[in-house]
Amino acid sequence: MAPDMDKMRLDKWLWAARFYKTRSLASQEIGKGRVLVNDQTAKPAREITVGDRVSVRKEDPSIQVQVRAVSAVRGPAPVARLLYEETPESIAARERAVEMRRLAPEPAQDIAAGRPTKRDRRLIDQMRGK
Template sequence: MDKLRIDKWLWAARFYKTRSLAATEIGKGRVLVNDQPAKPAREVAVGDRVSVRRDQTTTIIQVLALSAVRGPAPVARTLYEETEESRVAREAAQENRRLASEPALSIIQGRPTKRDRRHLEQVKKGFDG
């Protein structure tokens, strides 16, 4: 096997749970092959550089092997190798997310209670007249 469809390879390498989900993400332009937008039927070969964008991170990988069969995760990891700059960027983004504050913590008291709401209504009535 010299070449394989990119959607099938991404599914076999466990980047996506289903082939149709892989095809959808490829169609949205979230997958590049050799820095070029791909279509689901685009064929990849050993040595190709694939860029997969998920959430806010982009993973850049080098294709090491081809497989049309989805196997266990340890076997799937042998199909590709993540580039060094991609790994460093992913770890930096992970560290930034870890250090970022939780948005919900900025809400000091949360929603107003029934008592607070009644007090607000009284204050509003005082301003209205």
């Protein structure tokens, strides 16, 4: 009896769609609650079908995709990209996050001259009364 090719384990699909490098890594991330299917937490063995909405939180914001196809084999990236379609809301949220990061001030700008020199450290200690 051949398995249904319109259904597939979630961890296998995430691996085949190249969201994670290994199936075990995909399983770990699902177990940590970083992957949602139709806005619900899932288990690695959860069966997904075409049309399901999968949310993968690898970075902020999470990526929301619609399942377009299932594949038991992990192919090259351009082929894996055909297994899903990112939702317009997800694309807009990621673009906003990129823009916010671009406009955010550089954290290192607060440190004018880098870390204190030995001389600076002595002056600081002298002012603190050490």
